[in-house]
Amino acid sequence: MTMDADIVREVEFSRTLRGYNMAEVDSFLEQMEGMFRRRDLEQENAEKRLQQELRENADQARRLALLTAELEDVRRESQTLETQLTQTREALRAEELRSSQLNAELERMRSALAAAQADAVQAEQRSRTLEKSLEAQPQNRLAEVGAAAKDSLKKFSDTLRAKRK
Numbered sequence: 381m382t383m384d385a386d387i388v389r390e391v392e393f394s395r396t397l398r399g400y401n402m403a404e405v406d407s408f409l410e411q412m413e414g415m416f417r418r419r420d421l422e423q424e425n426a427e428k429r430l431q432q433e434l435r436e437n438a439d440q441a442r443r444l445a446l447l448t449a450e451l452e453d454v455r456r457e458s459q460t461l462e463t464q465l466t467q468t469r470e471a472l473r474a475e476e477l478r479s480s481q482l483n484a485e486l487e488r489m490r491s492a493l494a495a496a497q498a499d500a501v502q503a504e505q506r507s508r509t510l511e512k513s514l515e516a517q518p519q520n521r522l523a524e525v526g527a528a529a530k531d532s533l534k535k536f537s538d539t540l541r542a543k544r545k
Contacts, residue, residue: 385416 388409393399 383416385413385420388413388416 391409393405395402
């Protein structure tokens, strides 16, 4: 039999002449009833608190599951970003290397262009010198031919005069 306040309230004792003092028994029973009522009330409150805590724990468990899922999403996103960052860094290094190679090639081309320009200036100077030389040669040559022709004419003329005489 389970003991509670209602059972204590309903308990009756038989009366005898030499029995217990009824006032004391009633007082004790009232104390027991009060004790059981407090215990029942405390138990009811404890059960309510337990139910509330269970609901709160369930809510917290749901929140924890959501946060855990979000954390996993953030971790995956972080890994993706780290992978992308690594790939971007590698691509940047490759581009820097390519840029360095292109700059070196550009410097070689600039040097080759400068050398070609210097060669062109020298060729132009040689061309002008040759042009002047060629321009001067025909005049010199004409002068020589002219002088030779004059000499030939003079000799011919002298020979004709000599034959006439």
